[in-house]
Amino acid sequence: MPAENRDSLDRRDFMTGSLAAAGASAFIASEAGAAQSQSGGPGSGTEYTGEVIQGKKVVSRLDVADLEPGRKHFLYFQGVETAGGQHWYVSVVVAKGLRPGKRFTLTSGVHGDEMSSIRTVQAVMDALDPAQMSGTVTAVLDIARPAVESMQRRWPNSGRGQGLIDLNREWPGDENGASAASRHAGLLFNRLLRPNSDLAIDFHTGTTGLEIAAFIIGDRTLPDVKTMADLYPVGQMWDDPAYPGVLHNAFVDVGIPCFTPEIGGARILDSEMIALFVEGTLNVLKRYGVIGGPIGRTAAEAGMRIGNAAFPIVATHGGLVEYRVKLDEEVSTGQTIAVQRNMFGEVVAEYASAVTGKMAAYRSDASSEPGNVLAFIIFSRPEPSPRLGPHPDGEGSYPE
Ligand SMILES: [Zn+2]
Secondary structure: OHHHHHHHHHHHHHHHHHHHHHHHHHHHHHHOOOOOOOOOOOOOOOEEEEEEEOOEEEEEEOOHHHOOOOEEEEEEEEEEEOOOOOEEEEEEEEEEOOEEEEEEEEEOOOOOOOHHHHHHHHHHHHOOOHHHOEEEEEEEOOOOHHHHHOOOOOEEEOEOEOEEEOHHHOOOOOOOOOOHHHHHHHHHHHHHHHHHOOEEEEOEOOOOOEEEOEEEEEOOOOHHHHHHHOOOOOOEEEEOOOOOOOHHHHHHHOOOOEEEEEEOOOOOOOHHHHHHHHHHHHHHHHHOOOOOOOOOOOHHHHOOEEEOEEEEEEOOOOEEEEEOOOOOOEEOOOOEEEEEEOOOOOEEEEEEOOOOEEEEEEEOOOEEOOOOEEEEEEEOOOOOOOOOOOOOOOOOOOOO
């Protein structure tokens, strides 16, 4: 479309201008001695903006090679510019080992209501002693910053009136993209995540209104993903090549093995599930030689059930939904999963599983209109799982 092309070119000119201005201010800050900016070609070198927020230096580009080894570094990454002319700053913790080794990146908060994902990464970082480490672990904690502020899944976008954007459908983003969410993703991916990662893990939970079991989403045909996933003491894995625009998929597309742990319900800190995923992540860091110590419990001990497909049960009616099975329960083909009643209490629908598998997620909001996904059952089918298309309810048939 010619109009769209023109729009996009205009925007690129505008963004290029503003990036040049940002470069100039970084240079001035460096000259003033407020920053330790180091030169480097595109995609390398740390750029300090010269600002300090609540005691944390601000970077607009990070190369962990520039950081002092043997200690932890607490920084803000300057994300996308806001309508008020400031920026969304993202919290970054780098544990830089005394000795060289693998560089891991742990991400959380891509959805703003997934609190256990943030706490899991915090707890892993707390357990690390850089003086004893070989390699680097970078934690990026509150990626969808404005969504975290209001504890909601999606990014509140102000493009054409208030809108909501799922940041985990935007990766790898575009620094010149049409939405703030796309530009934020592009800035993080190009200047923080990709340049500092040999391996990565993107932590999530269920979403508001969707309770989930502890499970892992990842592509087991990737050897490192299989190795890492099998080190988690959790009950389920969805072996899947992933959904377009998802962060862990963007990592994989540039050759960085990555997968997504799912840590229970949204909005809460689920301490039991957090402990499982902290143990699993420390197992991974031990397996790759970043830290020492014996491997803890793994998937083998947890009896992890691996499925290559997620069967969605979709509501056909409106009304209140009662479930007949619990999370992590084995279900068989034909088994009743849920019963739905209208406002008179009359049964309007009974939902049965068409597959044999394990309950991975269910809708926790008691009422539902037609078209909502009520439950996901992870199961195995003989042929490999295709990439899923969007579901008509707009949420996608992808339980993360
Ligand atoms: Zn999520």
